Amino acid sequence: MTTCMENTDWDFVLQFVSEPLDLEVHHVPEKLIAERSNSAVPVQVPTPPDSFAASPADSPAEDDTLVSVSTTFFPGAQIHSLPPDLVLLSSDSVFFYVHTHALHGASENGFAGLLPPSSKAPPGQLGPVVMVSESSTILNIVLHAVYDMSCSHYSPPFESLTAALSVLRTYGLSAKRYAGPSTPLHSLLLSHAPLHPLELYALAASYDLYELAVSTSCHLLSFSLASLTDDMADRIGAIYLKRLFFLHFGRADALKRLLLPPPHPHAPTNDCDFTEQKRLTRAWALASAYLAWDARPDLSTNAIESALAPLGDQLSCELCRKALQDRLKTLIVQWSVVKRTI
Structure with a gap:
């Protein structure tokens, strides 16, 4: 039945082909091939679409929605042997x-109780989406710490690192474990010590990160303890505040002890007896008293040398000059080995 209907349709169409068309045909003189090719208006042949391209009717509607995904923790990231099964969505x-x-x-607390009870995601899906209250900058630091990776290439500001340590505690992550020695977060925090020594020392003290506090304390030798505010002292706490004070006072006392002995006298000669050598002893006492009066924990060896070395210019005895040089070298070596950290 179907075949008969198709034949009938084709007969209906072909009857128009068999009938002559009443069209007027104007005879146009043919041109040579050369004349055809020199046409003023070039003929443009449209480029056919690629065979694998979809037709316009089949192309999906454009979606203007933008989705921000971490450049480290994305679906195809090679940070673990297993594919991800959980998605964290930051506040931004x-x-x-x-x-x-x-x-x-x-x-220690299931990431503040946000983790689902089961980690098995349905086939073809990447697991549930869990929203967190932290920004992407803070969450990025925390997750890098969990995966033991450095986020230094993101150059997070010091304020973000400070906030990240607080978030570690919120999500049950041990600050001593993830910001302790030999961890990427410890190294990143320590890189801010030259610019934020007091803030970093207070941060280390508040989380009892002793190694971080020790490494930071050497940058506080030039800090004036008199300018310490009550709020900062409260943040540092009694234990680490005592250690900082003992560091400053201990180095000042050590400097005074090292400056006290004068150059060792030499055997009397015809040109320089014990009475003549007392001139060097008095000059040393005056110069060392000047340094000891304003003894600073951060006093450099260059400052000591520039204050005591000129004493030799007033000496005519070569043995006294030699004794002064030896005493100055010993002083510089002794001062350089005095403990510089808490």
Whole structure:
């Protein structure tokens, strides 16, 4: 039945082909090939679409929605042998694709109770999406610490690192474990010591990060303890504040003890007896008293040498000059080995 209907349709169409068309045909003189090619208006042949391109009717509607994904924790990141099964969404709408077992193993409270009970994601999906209250900058630092990776290439500001340590505690992550010695976060924090020594020392003290406080304390030798505010003293705490005071006072006392002995006298000669050598002793006492009066924990060896070395210009005895040089070398060596940290 179907075949008969198709034949009938084709007969209906072909009857118009068999009938002559009443069209007027104007005979146009043919041109040579050369004349055809020299036409003023070039003929443009449209480029056919690629065979694999979809037709316009099949192309999907453009979606203007933008999704921000972490450049480190994205679905195809090679940070773990297993694919991610959990998505963390920061407060500024950045997606982080992580592993539930990694967060469970690092956190003591189930990442503040946000982790789902099961880590098995349905086939073809990347797990549930969990929203957190932290920004992408803070969350990025925390996740790098959990995965034992450095985030120094992001150059996070010191304020963000300070906030990240607080977030570690919120999510049940030990600051001593993830900001302790030999960790990437410890090195990143320590890189801010030259610019933020007091703030970093207070931060280390508040989390009892002793090694970080020790490494930072040498940058506080030039800090004036008299300018310490009550709020900062409260943040540092009694123990680490005492250690900082003892560092300053201990170095000042050590400098006074090292300056006290004068150059060793030499055997009397015809030109320089014990009475003549007392001139060097008095000059040394005056110069060392000047240094000891304003003894600073950060006093450099160059400052000591520039204050005491000119004493030799007033001496005519070569043995006294030699004794002064030896005493100055000994002083510089002794001062350089005095403890510079808490």
